[in-house]
Each structure stands twice: as structure tokens, then as C-alpha cells.
Amino acid sequence: MKGFFPVYRKELYCFFSSPVLYVVAFIFTGLAGYFFYASVSYYSLASFQAARDPFVASQLNLSDMVLQPFFGSLGIVLLLMVPLITMRLFAEEKKTGTIELLFTYPISDSAAVLGKFFAAICVVLLLLVTTLPAMAVLAYVSSPPWGNVCSGYMGLFLMSCSFVSLGLFASSLTQNQIIAAALSFGPLLLLWIIGWAQSLTGPTLGSIIGYLSLVNHFDNFTKGIVDSRDALFYLLFTTLFIFTTLRILESRQWRG
Amino acid sequence: MRQTSRFLKRLTTTSFGFLAFTGIVVLVALIGQRHPLRLDLTENKRYTLTEQSKKVLSALNGDIQIKAFFQETAAERDRVRDLLKTYRYTSKKVHFQFIDPDRQPALARQYQIRDYGTLVLEGFGKSQTITSAEEEAITNAILKLSQDREKIVYFLTGHGERDIGEAGKDGYSLVKTAIEKQNFKVKTCNLLVAPEVPEDAAVLVIAGPQKPLLAKEVEALQHYLDRGGNLLLMLDPYNRSGLEEMLRSHGILLTDDIIVDTMSKVFGADYLMPVIAQYGHHKITDGFRIACFFPVARSVRVSSPAPANTKLLELALTSQYSWAESDFKTTDSEPPKFNDNRDIQGPVPVAVAAAITPSKKSDSTGKSTSPGRKKHRSSTAELVVYGDSDFASNRYLNLQGNSDLFLNTINFLAQQEDLITIERPRAKAAPLTLTRSQSLVLFWIGILLMPAVVLAAGVAVFNFRRKQR
Numbered sequence: 001m002k003g004f005f006p007v008y009r010k011e012l013y014c015f016f017s018s019p020v021l022y023v024v025a026f027i028f029t030g031l032a033g034y035f036f037y038a039s040v041s042y043y044s045l046a047s048f049q050a051a052r053d054p055f056v057a058s059q060l061n062l063s064d065m066v067l068q069p070f071f072g073s074l075g076i077v078l079l080l081m082v083p084l085i086t087m088r089l090f091a092e093e094k095k096t097g098t099i100e101l102l103f104t105y106p107i108s109d110s111a112a113v114l115g116k117f118f119a120a121i122c123v124v125l126l127l128l129v130t131t132l133p134a135m136a137v138l139a140y141v142s143s144p145p146w147g148n149v150c151s152g153y154m155g156l157f158l159m160s161c162s163f164v165s166l167g168l169f170a171s172s173l174t175q176n177q178i179i180a181a182a183l184s185f186g187p188l189l190l191l192w193i194i195g196w197a198q199s200l201t202g203p204t205l206g207s208i209i210g211y212l213s214l215v216n217h218f219d220n221f222t223k224g225i226v227d228s229r230d231a232l233f234y235l236l237f238t239t240l241f242i243f244t245t246l247r248i249l250e251s252r253q254w255r256g
Numbered sequence: 257m258r259q260t261s262r263f264l265k266r267l268t269t270t271s272f273g274f275l276a277f278t279g280i281v282v283l284v285a286l287i288g289q290r291h292p293l294r295l296d297l298t299e300n301k302r303y304t305l306t307e308q309s310k311k312v313l314s315a316l317n318g319d320i321q322i323k324a325f326f327q328e329t330a331a332e333r334d335r336v337r338d339l340l341k342t343y344r345y346t347s348k349k350v351h352f353q354f355i356d357p358d359r360q361p362a363l364a365r366q367y368q369i370r371d372y373g374t375l376v377l378e379g380f381g382k383s384q385t386i387t388s389a390e391e392e393a394i395t396n397a398i399l400k401l402s403q404d405r406e407k408i409v410y411f412l413t414g415h416g417e418r419d420i421g422e423a424g425k426d427g428y429s430l431v432k433t434a435i436e437k438q439n440f441k442v443k444t445c446n447l448l449v450a451p452e453v454p455e456d457a458a459v460l461v462i463a464g465p466q467k468p469l470l471a472k473e474v475e476a477l478q479h480y481l482d483r484g485g486n487l488l489l490m491l492d493p494y495n496r497s498g499l500e501e502m503l504r505s506h507g508i509l510l511t512d513d514i515i516v517d518t519m520s521k522v523f524g525a526d527y528l529m530p531v532i533a534q535y536g537h538h539k540i541t542d543g544f545r546i547a548c549f550f551p552v553a554r555s556v557r558v559s560s561p562a563p564a565n566t567k568l569l570e571l572a573l574t575s576q577y578s579w580a581e582s583d584f585k586t587t588d589s590e591p592p593k594f595n596d597n598r599d600i601q602g603p604v605p606v607a608v609a610a611a612i613t614p615s616k617k618s619d620s621t622g623k624s625t626s627p628g629r630k631k632h633r634s635s636t637a638e639l640v641v642y643g644d645s646d647f648a649s650n651r652y653l654n655l656q657g658n659s660d661l662f663l664n665t666i667n668f669l670a671q672q673e674d675l676i677t678i679e680r681p682r683a684k685a686a687p688l689t690l691t692r693s694q695s696l697v698l699f700w701i702g703i704l705l706m707p708a709v710v711l712a713a714g715v716a717v718f719n720f721r722r723k724q725r
Contacts, residue, residue, distance in 0.1 A: 010478060016438050022714030029706035037702045040688075041695075060684040063298060065659035130706045137701050141694045142686055147297030199328055203353070211285075223300035223338070232288040243277050247270055256264040 003107030007115025024084050028077055029130045035073040036134040039066045063148040063224060071152040071222040078160055079188055080094050084168025085123055087181040089116045109249050113242060119170055124160040130138035148224040155221020158234035163188060165241035172248045263556040276481055294345055300654040305346050306678050309395040320379035320398055322352040325369045332373055336389040366589045377401060382439050392678040407458035408441045414448045416466030417646055425651040427519035434440050434659060435666055447473040453480040458670040461488045464645030468498030476509055478502055481637040486669035490645035493554035508608050508641055516555045516592055528552050533575035538609050540664045546657030553644035565613045568603035578602035610639040612664035638669050
């Protein structure tokens with residue numbers, strides 16, 4: 001793992017000096033803020049209307065009506081934004097030719113890949129941190145169920161890891177950043193909605209499709225359940241794509 | 257040439273490496289699926305079963321298959337799926353599958369599904385159908401399946417009661433079959449021969465006696481109730497059963513009358529066939545919405561105040577267009593008229609459920625007569641009295657909700673002693689009404705703060721970099 005930190009530091013520097021990050025972060029925070037505001041306002045309206053009916057009022061809770069839709073929307077926004085963050089990781093270096101430089105340094109391939117991966121993860125984490133003030137506001141107006149908040153963020157983080165790994169892989173395939181973004185966005189969206197086909201197929205294929213669905217595993221986290229199967233799915237997904245990226249990089253030596 | 261062979265060699269090694277790694281990933285995923293670990297971070301542990309359910313599941317020694325009949329798009333489905341997943345997580349012996357009765361009508365027909373949202377539980381060679389997909393219902397159904405002790409429903413004989421062997425229109429042979437389908441055994445008993453109600457009786461049914469019971473028999477019944485027995489009485493009008501005094505002591509009043517329902521003629525029936533229009537809030541009638549018909553019925557009323565240790569509830573009432581006629585002559589061809597002075601205006605109760613908690617005294621006598629019996633009996637005796645026995649006869653059992661009402665009653669009485677009551681802590685309601693200032697904070701910090709911070713950071717970085725150049 002020689003050279004992990006230099007790659008990591010350099011990538012972070014590139015991120016923060018490029019306008020892409022700020023544009024992405026601006027859009028992300030704007031959308032996240034809007035979703036938060038909308039769901040809390042709607043909840044407030046529903047509470048107001050339910051005030052007369054004690055039965056309906058007893059059904060109201062923040063986890064179902066605010067946190068679950070909020071985390072669900074954040075997941076979709078991340079799905080749209082992460083490919084834009086990861087697209088340049090290898091594609092830019094290939095385009096400018098600095099990738100040759102990277103390989104001539106005494107840096108192992110895995111250090112290069114992991115350095116880039118963790119730098120992108122840091123950026124995604126930063127995006128998630130920008131939603132924390134919203135939680136503070138929620139704590140100011142009500143008392144949110146912190147267990148659900150924790151599991152929601154845990155789910156977002158684990159899912160982002162798999163997004164980043166696929167983006168990293170897509171970026172290693174091409175030197176065009178737009179192609180890299182499209183190559184990661186397409187499969188991610190497919191894996192997001194693949195669960196819809198679950199009910200149309202037989203039980204065996206259905207359960208495989210259901211397992212591959214990114215959103216099926218995310219649902220539990222938004223509900224407040226941390227399930228080892230869901231966490232393992234994201235971790236395995238991430239590992240598989242990091243491994244594949246490594247093989248792709250390695251293949252340059254013999255593909256000529 | 258050499259270069260090409262080297263290329264192919266590397267390609268194969270890389271491909272094999274990739275395949276091997278994918279294989280490992282799949283293997284780990286499969287192992288992970290088999291050994292799940294869950295952390296329920298919700299406030300009221302919504303996705304964790306109660307201790308009672310866990311206990312029932314851990315005692316399982318065979319598989320339970322749950323078939324949930326839900327429409328693909330039903331809103332309830334997700335909640336039920338979460339619940340069944342929680343069962344599956346708690347015990348690997350529980351398997352479940354969802355079936356859309358619209359898409360698989362053959363299966364729905366095979367299991368005689370009448371409503372969406374029905375659950376069929378199968379296991380130990382038996383099956384149980386429940387219509388409420390709540391933890392309490394599911395756990396109790398699993399418990400029923402896993403119990404190997406066969407429960408026995410006794411029918412009293414010796415006074416011209418309905419005959420469970422008779423297949424004619426007044427017989428109770430359909431009742432017998434229906435009860436057996438619920439995994440109970442059906443037997444008869446005669447208190448003129450045996451001095452006591454049998455030990456192993458889960459329920460004793462006295463269906464339409466035509467001659468009064470002897471004092472000795474009534475005493476035996478009282479004894480049975482004292483030791484926490486479950487008794488179902490179905491007493492027709494103008495037949496003295498000899499039980500009137502005993503029932504009065506438990507707060508249940510039987511008078512000589514017959515119910516006249518002018519409305520039920522609308523449905524094409526006689527005016528002596530009252531429609532049950534209302535049901536009391538009881539486990540027997542929980543969620544029950546189908547009308548029942550009680551041909552030639554009498555009123556069963558509760559005395560107020562109820563005697564100590566007894567909880568009384570009017571289980572089924574006729575419509576407001578009916579009354580209890582106390583001076584009825586069958587020879588009249590004209591329908592009788594309502595008489596203010598003597599008759600009781602509807603809705604008239606025709607069924608009463610009583611839960612009798614034994615007083616200290618009778619409890620101790622119960623113990624002294626039968627040591628060890630208390631072990632498997634709840635101390636509360638359940639008594640249900642219907643003012644009619646025709647409604648469950650072969651002729652009328654399959655009319656509207658009659659069979660459901662009857663079987664619900666039998667099920668309730670038979671399961672009473674080991675039924676589990678599960679009270680889930682309700683989700684803490686947290687209605688939120690924003691004040692003006694809170695709404696402003698929500699808007700400014702929620703929506704505008706972070707984009708502004710990001711914008712400022714971006715501008716600062718670019719100014720800094722321009723200066724550096």
C-alpha cells in the first residue's frame with residue numbers, strides 16, 4: 001500500500017480546486033434542503049389536520065413521515081450526483097496522460113485505486129455532513145428518533161460506497177469523463193429500479209433480482225433496521241468493483 | 257506470435273482471477289444471507305417481536321409455512337412483509353410467501369380465500385387461517401399449529417339437544433365437520449351418566465335442550481364454571497332449560513319471549529328470523545361485519561349492575577325495527593304488534609358473553625376438588641349464551657355469517673386458556689405544529705444555509721487561486 005496517502009491527498013486537492021465539486025455540492029444541498037423542508041412542512045400540515053382525530057394523530061411519527069422519505073430522496077440525489085464526482089478519477093488522468101506518471105512513481109496499483117476511492121468517499125461524506133444542520137433544525141422543533149437518524153445515515157454511507165466503487169470502475173474504462181459518468185449512472189439506475197421486475201418473475205429469479213436491487217437493501221436502513229445482510233451487500237458490491245478496477249488497471253501492462 | 261500467446265495467457269489468468277473472486281463474493285453473500293444479524297434502532301422496537309412471540313417461536317420443532325394473500329399493490333402489504341420478515345429473522349423455521357389472489361385465483365380458491373389480507377399458516381399437518389395480520393394473531397395461530405394436545409369440544413346430550421350426528425336439516429352434522437376442520441375433536445357427554453363435565457373439555461356446548469336439566473346437572477355445570485370451564489349455551493325460546501336461575505346468578509336474564517323483526521321480511525324471510533345488525537366489541541366479533549340470521553330467537557339480556565367478578569357484554573343485537581314479543585301466539589296468521597307495556601323495543605340482545613373470575617372462595621374449592629387442574633386452565637370462566645340454536649343447524653349454518661359467528665365463538669372459548677395477549681407498545685405519536693418562528697428557521701437553515709455556505713466556499717477558493725496565479 002505504498003503511496004496511498006500521496007494519492008489520497010492529491011485527489012482531495014484536485015476535488016477542492018475544481019468547480020465541479022462546488023456545483024455538485026450546491027445542487028445537492030439545495031435539493032436536500034428542499035426535500036427536508038417539504039417533508040417537515042407536510043408533516044406539520046398533516047399534524048394540524050389530524051389534531052381533531054386522536055386515532056390519526058397517534059399514527060403520526062417522524063420516522064415514517066419525515067425521515068424515511070427524506071433519506072429515500074437523498075439516496076436518489078446521491079445516485080445522480082456520485083457519478084459526477086467519480087467520473088474524473090481515472091478518465092482525466094488518462095486524457096492528460098498523467099496516468100503514465102502515476103504508474104512510474106513507486107506507487108502500487110492498489111494504493112492508487114484505494115487513494116482515489118477514499119478521496120471520493122470523503123467528498124461524499126462531506127455532502128452528507130451538509131445535511132446535518134437539517135437534523136439540528138428537526139431537533140429544535142421536535143424530538144427526532146435518533147436511532148432512525150443513525151441507521152439512515154449509515155445506509156446512505158454504505159450505499160454511497162457502492163456508488164463510488166462503480167463510478168471508479170467506470171472511470172477506469174475510458175478517458176472521456178462524460179462517458180465515465182454515463183457508464184456509472186446507467187448501471188446504478190438499473191440496479192436501483194431492478195426490484196420492480198421482481199414481482200413479474202418466478203420466485204428464484206425474483207429473489208436474485210431482489211437481492212441485486214440497491215434500493216431494497218436501503219429501505220431497511222431508512223426504516224431504522226440495521227441488517228447485516230444489507231451492510232454486507234454494499235460492502236461486497238464495493239469490494240467487487242474495486243477489485244475489478246484493479247484488474248482493469250493491471251491489464252494495461254499486457255494489452256499494450 | 258509469442259506476443260499473442262502471452263496476451264492470451266494473461267487474459268485467461270485475469271479472467272480466471274476475476275471469476276474466482278466473483279465466486280468468493282457470491283459465497284460470502286450466501287453465507288451472509290444465512291446468518292443475518294439485525295439491529296432494530298427504532299424507538300419502540302417496531303421491528304422486533306415481543307418476548308411472548310419469541311418464546312413461541314423458539315419452542316417450534318417443525319416448519320411453518322405462511323401464505324399471505326395480498327394484492328400486489330395493497331398498501332398493507334409492505335407492513336405485513338416487514339412483520340413476516342421479522343418472524344423469519346426470529347426463527348428460520350418460519351417461511352412465508354405472498355400470493356396475489358387476483359393473479360393466482362386457483363390458489364386463492366384452494367385455500368378458500370374470501371378477503372384480501374388473509375393469512376394461511378400451515379405446519380404440523382394442520383392449517384390455520386387468520387384475517388388479521390397482526391403479531392398477536394400470527395403468534396397465536398403458530399401456537400395453535402404447534403400444540404399437539406388435541407382440544408375436545410363436548411356437546412351435552414340427554415335432553416333432546418341438537419344432534420351432532422344428524423345430517424337432517426335440524427341436525428348439527430355440519431357444525432361437527434366445521435369444528436373438526438379447526439383442529440378440534442368433537443365428542444358428546446351425558447351428565448346423567450357422568451357426574452362431572454369431563455376433565456379434558458375445552459368447551460362444553462349445550463345446544464337447544466328441549467327438556468330442563470336436572471338440579472344435579474346444573475350443579476355440575478356450575479362446578480365446571482367454578483374451575484374455569486368454558487361454556488356455550490344455545491337456548492331456544494319457550495323451552496325451559498333449567499339453567500335460568502344459574503344464569504341469573506351470573507347476571508344473564510332469560511325471559512319467555514320471542515324476537516319479531518319486521519325488517520327481516522325485506523330480505524325475503526319470515527318476521528321471526530331477526531337479522532343481527534350490531535355486534536359488541538368482543539374478541540369473538542372483532543372485525544366481524546357480516547350479518548347473521550337467528551331464526552326463532554329469544555332475548556338474552558344482562559342485569560345491571562353485573563354481579564361481582566363478572567364482565568358482561570352484549571355480543572349480538574337485532575335491528576332497531578325488531579322487538580322481543582312476550583305474548584306470542586303461533587296460531588296468529590297476522591304479524592304481532594308491538595306492545596309498549598310488555599315488549600322490549602329493539603335493538604334486542606340475543607347473545608351475551610360473560611367472563612367470570614372466580615371469587616377467592618370458589619377458587620379454593622376448585623383447587624381442593626381437583627389438584628393440578630389449574631395448571632393448564634386459566635382461572636377465568638368464559639360463558640357465552642345465545643338465545644337461539646337454529647342458526648347453527650344444518651339448514652342455516654351456511655347462511656351469511658352464521659358459521660363464522662359460531663366458529664369464532666368456539667375458537668374463542670377453546671383457545672381461551674392458552675391464548676396469548678400481545679400488547680405492542682404503540683408508536684409514540686409526535687404531532688408537530690410549527691410556529692411562525694420555527695417555520696422561518698426551517699426555511700432559512702433547512703433550505704438556504706448550506707447552499708449559501710457551499711457557494712461562499714467556492715467563490716473563496718477561486719479568488720484565492722486567482723491571486724496565487
